[in-house]
Amino acid sequence: MYTAQITRTRPTCIIFLVDQSRSMIEAFAGDTNVRKSDFVAETVNHTLHDLVIRCTKTEEVRDYYHVAIIGYGGRDVRPAFAGALQGRTLVPVSQVAEYPARIETRYKKIADPQGNQFERVVRFPSWIEPIGEGGTPMCAAFSEARRLLSDWIANHPDSFPPVVLHLTDGESSDGNPVSRGREIMDLQTSDGNVLLFNCHISARPTPRVEYPFDADNLPDDFARALFEISSVLPQSFRNAAIQLGVKADEGSRGFVFNANPSSVIQFYEIGTSLTSMTPHAWMDKGLFKDEGEESKDE
Amino acid sequence: MKAKNRKMNKNVNDLTSSLSSQPLSRASFATNTFIASKQGAAFEECEDAIAADARRGRWAIVDGATEAFAAGSWARSLAANWINREAFTSDNPADDFAAWLRVVGAGWHEEWDGREMSWFAATKRDAGSFAAFIGLEIEAKRIDETKSKSSASLTEESDSSLVRWRAFALGDACLFQMRANNLICALPLDDPDAFNSAPVLVPSRAERHTDALFNMRIESGEARAGDVLWLMSDALAAWFLRADVNAKSDFEMLIAREVEAETKDFLNRELAANRLRDDDLAAARIVIE
Numbered sequence: 001m002y003t004a005q006i007t008r009t010r011p012t013c014i015i016f017l018v019d020q021s022r023s024m025i026e027a028f029a030g031d032t033n034v035r036k037s038d039f040v041a042e043t044v045n046h047t048l049h050d051l052v053i054r055c056t057k058t059e060e061v062r063d064y065y066h067v068a069i070i071g072y073g074g075r076d077v078r079p080a081f082a083g084a085l086q087g088r089t090l091v092p093v094s095q096v097a098e099y100p101a102r103i104e105t106r107y108k109k110i111a112d113p114q115g116n117q118f119e120r121v122v123r124f125p126s127w128i129e130p131i132g133e134g135g136t137p138m139c140a141a142f143s144e145a146r147r148l149l150s151d152w153i154a155n156h157p158d159s160f161p162p163v164v165l166h167l168t169d170g171e172s173s174d175g176n177p178v179s180r181g182r183e184i185m186d187l188q189t190s191d192g193n194v195l196l197f198n199c200h201i202s203a204r205p206t207p208r209v210e211y212p213f214d215a216d217n218l219p220d221d222f223a224r225a226l227f228e229i230s231s232v233l234p235q236s237f238r239n240a241a242i243q244l245g246v247k248a249d250e251g252s253r254g255f256v257f258n259a260n261p262s263s264v265i266q267f268y269e270i271g272t273s274l275t276s277m278t279p280h281a282w283m284d285k286g287l288f289k290d291e292g293e294e295s296k297d298e
Numbered sequence: 299m300k301a302k303n304r305k306m307n308k309n310v311n312d313l314t315s316s317l318s319s320q321p322l323s324r325a326s327f328a329t330n331t332f333i334a335s336k337q338g339a340a341f342e343e344c345e346d347a348i349a350a351d352a353r354r355g356r357w358a359i360v361d362g363a364t365e366a367f368a369a370g371s372w373a374r375s376l377a378a379n380w381i382n383r384e385a386f387t388s389d390n391p392a393d394d395f396a397a398w399l400r401v402v403g404a405g406w407h408e409e410w411d412g413r414e415m416s417w418f419a420a421t422k423r424d425a426g427s428f429a430a431f432i433g434l435e436i437e438a439k440r441i442d443e444t445k446s447k448s449s450a451s452l453t454e455e456s457d458s459s460l461v462r463w464r465a466f467a468l469g470d471a472c473l474f475q476m477r478a479n480n481l482i483c484a485l486p487l488d489d490p491d492a493f494n495s496a497p498v499l500v501p502s503r504a505e506r507h508t509d510a511l512f513n514m515r516i517e518s519g520e521a522r523a524g525d526v527l528w529l530m531s532d533a534l535a536a537w538f539l540r541a542d543v544n545a546k547s548d549f550e551m552l553i554a555r556e557v558e559a560e561t562k563d564f565l566n567r568e569l570a571a572n573r574l575r576d577d578d579l580a581a582a583r584i585v586i587e
Contacts, residue, residue, distance in 0.1 A: 056422045
């Protein structure tokens, strides 16, 4: 289980479910400068960047993944791709590569062993914009994810199980999401059940709970509900978590409650680790907000 | 220890004095190579590279990282440049290697850096390429046994056929030294279970050289006539360390005969039995004559 090879003929599917309700324009707890919606959009964009680069083989992008981004807010559940991919649901990663909505360019200073300094371009493509308006139709969002997955699995019955990465900052405004979440988790390929991971972020300074294996330390019913609908981390995801320095015992669920910015980043890194691919030693972790460079949009 | 060595040296001096009128002969090296891409991949997609020049006493096997930009191209560049380079003559082989790598990396990037390409290909290119590397050089000039560091050489079968080898290893491509079916040296890895981690690799970008080369192993040793030195990329190396004496022997015979189809059949059976991982495969067999 969770061992199927991910190949061009047998790709897998990743769905980003992103809360775009009004409260997302508030800042993270304890940090008056970083709006949740801005940070989440940036993190999702960076995750997509990493997925594209992972699939890039010299000058072509291999379709190891089909990707959807579903935003929900107001009364609305909608595909969240901006630019040329607007309105598209599941998109092969080669098209994600081909059609970013924007590419921002910065310059990074590099020194070689002889001390010669030079600048190299660093590119920041983006596919979604930060949005925060209206209520939180979480149940409708889960239903839409389930619909997409159902169709996709019918065409890819033996693939590595799809992964749904859900991020929210608050309670559902259209009912208890537990039964819809379970419906997603009941879907399966021959390699295992669909994985649903949940990351909750907050504007309130309450204690963080990361990848718990039981609901004991969760503060309220909403947290317990999200725990119920968070899949246990398969071994390869646990390994990725441990490599990032995150405590993930056997039986840990893919669930973070009251995440701070760095645990949001880790959530997406763990959620997209997927395989036992060797870590990308060259992926410059400092790509976020490097200081002191000029910036211009392409 | 000192006293023991002096006594031994006295004996060897007695032996060699009678031979002193004969200059030590130059060794020669028979080389056989084998390379194959992973299952289902065309040969053009192979990211392993082998280079061999027995006359110059240089061999290399390089295994480009699958996730890296133009990995096969970087591997081939490193391998070809290894056998064509000037000799390393300074007292510090690590510095010699670093200087050599700087030139090779810069030359390789000249080919790629100017090209127009998509943002994602350019991002990948800008990070540079990476490869596991095992480079070997053997001096054809035989060593005077009295200068040998190895006290094991002073046996009844002692002969003046020793040659000195030096290996540069970064990553999980390996050198194995066999003497009469015994593995007497394995580097940088000697444990078949050690092959699953993500090793440090040789980067093409200059700004990554210092950190990567900090992990390079540079080792010297001696070999005698009849010894076989093997270079292998990781999947074959791990298989070799686990294989029993018969399997090793069967494999060696196939490589020595240079029968590609039969060798592939043998390896496909090992693959089917899960004793060999599906990956590009490269081996060089060097016999000291």
